Amino acid sequence: MLLSLDKTDTRPLHEQVAGAVRRAIAEGECAPGDRLPSARDLSEALDVNVNTVLRALRGLRDEGLLEFRRGRGVTVAEGARPHSELQIRVRELLTEAARLGYSRTDLIDMIRGMP
């Protein structure tokens, strides 16, 4: 699998790492059931602290994209691909809304008002 990190990005590192893995899942770089490289491997290759990587992976587990299994490491969850695409779009929507001056509550109100 190929992971890509933007060196000019100013977001917190754990969000960037989570974003890279999310994109890899959305683009089919790793299929459901595939084992992710270990946190130590990821941290060495990306040149990021291992705790930052672990924080990113835990966040992705809470989103339902990853599964932590004892003895099998971290694997991609069933049906993670469409799920991660949606997650990416929601994030894009949030940044776009923030750029235009809408808060999260404004967005939620907008979605509630949808027919």
Added chain:
Amino acid sequence: MTDRTTARRTTTALWTAGVTVVLAGMPLLARDRLPDRLATHWGLNGTSPDGSMPLWAASLVPALIWLVTAAAVTVPLMRAGPPARPWTAVTLLPLGVVLAGVQAAVIRSNLDRADWHEARQPTGWVVAILVAAVLAGVAGWLLVTRRSGAADDGTTSGDDAPTLDIPKGRRLVWFSRTANPWLQLLAAATGLVAVGALVALLGGLAAPGALWALFAGCAVASLACAVSSSVQARVSERGLEVSFGPLGWPGRRWAPGDIDTARMEVRRPAEVGGWGYRLSGLGTTVMLRAGECLVIRPRGRRSDFAVSVDDAERGAALLNALRTDRARG
């Protein structure tokens, strides 16, 4: 290429035939000065022989062993295609030397003896044969790597190596992993036997001598299988890193500047001499399954390092891109 193939085949055939004639011929030529039965085996601790063969068997048995081994080594490798054929030299050269040397030693120690019981153990010979075999193996190895290196240099140019565009300000990393379930199973099975033997040893259930041997043998086999049962490869700005086994240890690393070129190649176990960590005419191969391999040529080396992982084409492309990026500045 056809000339070289024919030459190689002729050399192999001549070597096989020559060694056969020497093995079978030596006892027959010297039969007037040999006893009816030849001493052919000596115990580890005594100088008097503990095994013998009639003259005809002493002449035929080594020749048959040689012919069967030569056929077993040559036929599958001939089938495996051109890159693997150099392997025959590394196997057949030392083996021929050992068999011919042993035969000569047997004849020498039986010469002018009235009875095979009088033949003395040829210790000096054994040492000399081992040394000669090692030298022959090294010579075959050098011959093979030089030849294949020369052949490779003509075919691979740096231009057709795959490469990848790294967008400015991006950090790309590539991971791949292969596991061989059969080796994992083998590691688990031998590991279980080793643990069983250890428990029996500690409990004093059986004679310690054989159990220790069983434990040591199985433990070593289990470790070797476990280490070569899975492999992780990763390409990042640190270069190519390959690590073995479930613990990711041991491992090897090449910085981008230490690599001349990277490419993808399809290899099969028959071409590199089997599964696991393999040295052959193709260089070093970490072979866990047939198919795509990521192959690199380390800088200043004449042989390649290859590892059987999926998606090797992109790994090689990223490695080449990192290499040229660094070279540019």
